[in-house]
Amino acid sequence: MSSDQFKSDVEPQPTPPIFNMPTIIIMLIGAMVAIHGVVVWVLGPENLISVYETFSFIPLAYTVDVERLPVPNARFWSPITHSFLHGDWTHLAVNCVWLAAFGSAVARRFPAVRFLVFFAFAAMAGAAAHYIFHSQSLVPVIGASGAVSACMGAAIRFAFVPGRPMDTVTSSPALTLVQSLSNRQVLMFVGIWFAFNWLFGSGVLPILGEDVSIAWEAHMGGFLFGWLAFGLFDPVQRRIN
Numbered sequence: 001m002s003s004d005q006f007k008s009d010v011e012p013q014p015t016p017p018i019f020n021m022p023t024i025i026i027m028l029i030g031a032m033v034a035i036h037g038v039v040v041w042v043l044g045p046e047n048l049i050s051v052y053e054t055f056s057f058i059p060l061a062y063t064v065d066v067e068r069l070p071v072p073n074a075r076f077w078s079p080i081t082h083s084f085l086h087g088d089w090t091h092l093a094v095n096c097v098w099l100a101a102f103g104s105a106v107a108r109r110f111p112a113v114r115f116l117v118f119f120a121f122a123a124m125a126g127a128a129a130h131y132i133f134h135s136q137s138l139v140p141v142i143g144a145s146g147a148v149s150a151c152m153g154a155a156i157r158f159a160f161v162p163g164r165p166m167d168t169v170t171s172s173p174a175l176t177l178v179q180s181l182s183n184r185q186v187l188m189f190v191g192i193w194f195a196f197n198w199l200f201g202s203g204v205l206p207i208l209g210e211d212v213s214i215a216w217e218a219h220m221g222g223f224l225f226g227w228l229a230f231g232l233f234d235p236v237q238r239r240i241n
Contacts, residue, residue, distance in 0.1 A: 021100055022107040024115050029096045032144065035084050036092050056140035057082035057127045063135050079127040080120050085142035095144045102151040106226075108170040109158070109236055118233045122150030122222050129221020141215050146222035152193070153226025157234075160185040174234055180227070190227070194220065 039051055052058075053070045057078045066072045086092040107115045126146020158174035160183055180186045197216045 021104045022112075022115075024112040025100060025103050025107050028103070028119070029099060032084055032086065032092060032096065036086050036089070039085070051085070052140040052142070054078075055081040055085055056142045057130070058140050059131045059134045059137045062131060079124040082127065082140070082142050083119075083123040083144040083147050086144075087142060091143060095148055098148045099144060099151065102155050103148065105159070105170055106151045106154045110233055111235070114233055114235070118150070118154070118226075119147050121229070122147040122225050125150065125225035126215075126218035126222035129224075130215050130218040133217045139213070141218060143215070145215070146218040149219045149222035150226030153223040153228075154230040154233075156180065156186050156189055156227060157230045158236075160189070171236065173236055174230065177228065177231060193223065 039048070043051060054074050055078060058074075061069055061075050061078070066075075069075070086095065103115075103119075106118070110118060123144070123146055126149065127141065129146075130141055157177075157180055158170070158172065160180075161172060161175055162183075175183060175186070197219050200214055200216065
């Protein structure tokens, strides 16, 4: 009897990748980790002030005369570059986990370049929202939370489409903005998300007992941008039957 007769009729399945994330998300996370590693291990604490003056978002930089700024041109790039700086490894890890979860879902709908543009505008939206409430602040704002929050806001436009299986949400038509405003699941998610952000960000509920300041306004600005502007970036047909 030939050995071919013992071969299974079922084709072997390919081995799933270790990181089941879009390449652009892996690249963004890798860039954030690399940048934080350089800041911590190469530049060190003695250069931290210079790093913040050059790359963090400082609201007062848009209020005072440009001649008084240590790095005047930083005003042009800091609304984006601040999202690649993090306070410590825990801060970085939390943002990377949420970016992997929600950013991957959005990145599966958007082409890579379009996702990068979305990410950049989301970071700027978060910075702008923080500026509205803290225009006189010298405290530097750092972290990808605003852009990550935008991914959450964008995801609710297609994650809660009724009657769609979960394995098709990243390729199915999304809810229009009007439909999302009348969707009970979306509104419940938004309400809970805003409540928790305000409670933690305002200090009503401490995080792990640490004395840290959370730019919750930037989170909300990013979230609203992702939710409201999603349709401008989404290439999938928007009509829901």
